[in-house]
Amino acid sequence: MAKSPSFIGSLKPAGPESLTNLVIIVLALVFFGTFLFYTDIDSIIVFYLFYCFIFIIIGQGWNIVAGYTGQISLGSHAFFGIGAYTTAIIWLRDITHTWYFFDPLVMFLSGLAAAVFAVIIGIPILSRLRGDYFSFATLAAAQVFTVLVLRGGKLTEGAMGLRIPGTLFEDLGIYYWTGLLLAILATAAVFFVTRSRLGLALRAISEDEMSAASHGISVLRYKLIAFAIGAFIIGVGGNLYAYYIFSISPPAVLNLNWLFYPILVCILGGNGTIGGPVIGGFVVGAIVVFSETLIGRVHPMVSGVLIILVMKFLPTGLIGLKAKVFQRH
């Protein structure tokens, strides 16, 4: 089962380490907040950072379920796809009457749609299955959703997918800012959830479900809430990505990469920590963006090799490096 989560730096009482963390956070915010003012906006770095933000968002969405409840969801690509499709459908049918990208209402609705789907599949799955069975069931549910999209007729246009008109696109700046903001919000959401009563209940459940239940914690309800929040965050990630690719189709937003990316982000960075997915997001972003530009289509092979190397030599993720370095003496 899940190892007891380590909350390096983030959940410890105030001390020198949390001060270091605060300094790091402030420096990072200042750096990313001012980055665009001294960088060429068309450079690949901005493009890279935008991808990183998406990875951080979906990583945090997965993190809240896996890292804090110990349940490995294999259905992230469905949530991501729902977010993207909701955005496209609202846009094309002009449901919210907005004519600009990044409408907060659309964003919220995209997340909400994913969360609703999570609740619908979560009630039967979470009430009856745990461990590996939970994982397989989420995968099955996501695959069912994929087929529904493929056969969705006019609503989804099947394998062709939907297209958002790209005419409003100006430059990457707005993407950068929105991505940054959402990544911060997602990270903050996970941070506050873990510090709340909900987080406490989730940790109790992941350590010992029976005992948590016997202490009056409604296991199903809390697991469901965490699952829904995770889906919401991933759905918002899908929304952001939809505005970026314009063409929303099953191969683009429902492919299995979107299942594995969030897991990779969390595990590479450090599962069950607040900072892990942030670090992981930058690393996975680098792998995806740079290996794609530099070596073209071979990149999943590179990702494969890197995953194996990290898992073999750094099973606690990159954030575990810090602990390792400090333990040396």
Add this chain to the structure above:
Amino acid sequence: MDSFQAVLIAQTIVNGILLGTMYGMAAIGLSLIFGTMRIVFIAQGSVLVFFAYLCFWLFKLAGIDPYLSIIIIIPGAMVLGAVLYYGLFKEAAALQDRISSLLIAVGLMFILENFMTVVWTPNPRSVVTSYGFASFTVLGIHLTLNRLLGLGIAILATIGVFLFLKKTVIGTAVRATSEDVEASTLMGINPNRVNAVAFAIGMALAAISGINVASTYSFDPVYGFDVAIKALFALTLGGIGTIYGALAGGIIIGLVEMLGAYFVGGGWTQAILFAFFLVALTFRPQGFFGRTGQKA
């Protein structure tokens, strides 16, 4: 229902069973690997396709008959299994760390899929032998020789694995380790040895399925993931930890897939399959053939 339709349905059922044995073989391999090491070896399908390619190239370049290539491919597969275990999964298995072992398997799958796509192109391939499509008609049901051979080999392999687990000391040790690693260590059983054996057999079964796929169906580099998921579902349906359960689970999946395609149409097959899996799992979380209270 007229007799023509009855024959068609019977034909579909037979095809479903034949397809299902292929999933079943892969599922038995997964079951052994999961049972001893708690590793969800999602790369099983890609390895299977890799062996299908080996079979294809041996046939195409060296003219070696696919069923004869079993003699070469199976020992190779077993060595590969042991190498994979010692090279990649030893540490994760010792820690029983499912996420990292799952990710290593994903990494392996990425590497294999892309290697095959880049080197051998994404075009679908199949092995066409002079005799493979020789066919028989029994009670109106159409059967080809390669499918029958595939079924026969699958049955033999299953019996072989069963006897190995039941009759040999190391096979008994594999079963004991699946049940309780620590207790088996106290018997003097080296867990690494047992795990490597389980991996070797899992790969051998993947190789057998791969050869059957190559000579019966057409395949491409990404076909493996599809097989892996279905094998995983077969294993879960059958109840984790039983050989015949995994095979039966595979046959159920094969039947649902074929009958679904027949009655509802090809595009919906996957949805029907996965929905069926979900419903079955929700109502019988321990699988159809699993013992109740089995740890998973």
Add this chain to the structure above:
Amino acid sequence: MANPLLEVKDLDVSYGDIHVLWDVSLSVEEGTIVALVGANGAGKTTLLKTVSGLMHARKGEITLSGEPIQHLRAQEIVDRGVIHVPEGRRLFASLTVMENLRLGAYLPRTRPLFAESLERVFSLFPVLKDRKEQKAGTLSGGEQQMLAIGRAVMAHPRLVMLDEPSLGLSPILVKTIFQLISTLNEQKTTILLVEQNVNQALKIAHQAYVLKNGKIVMCGRGCDLLVNEEVCKAYIGERARKPNG
């Protein structure tokens, strides 16, 4: 004097940051029964796990006939004839009685002796012979404990370490099990016995150690500790004072 069969010197063991055993030393002479008693959580099981190689010590030495074994892996220790029968028996429930016994004799060293060992097990526990082909999980509690001990006998042991063999058994079965342990010992098998059933354990033990909070606080001949009211009160707890059977 010759080396004792098993000697533990200044052993320190911890689970991560939690220190479980502190400077534990004990010795087990060839052919004796040594009891290790103490309250729940005193570290008895940890000590056995460290001897059998499931855990490793931070510091200290474990020797078998003078040869250090603390760095060996579990299967190498089994190969040297130290057999650990864990708490809760840990049989392979879906395997038959016979298969469980066969795994007891898994290592090549013990295989030539298989027929002989099997005969010994069946003469000690005739009931197992009748249940040969039954799944271990279907045995009664007492039979399961017999199978667990029988499995250890199959390994042709020099030292058998029994962890709570009386756990969960009815008083009458507890008596039977302890008798069997004595019989086993009379057949020249050395035994290290961990028990919470202090009365019974001390009765059959030649030598006994009391473990409290990870430290050895007392040792002596079994019968001496048994009558030592103060020992009972201070270290062993309520149960020991009441003669229970």
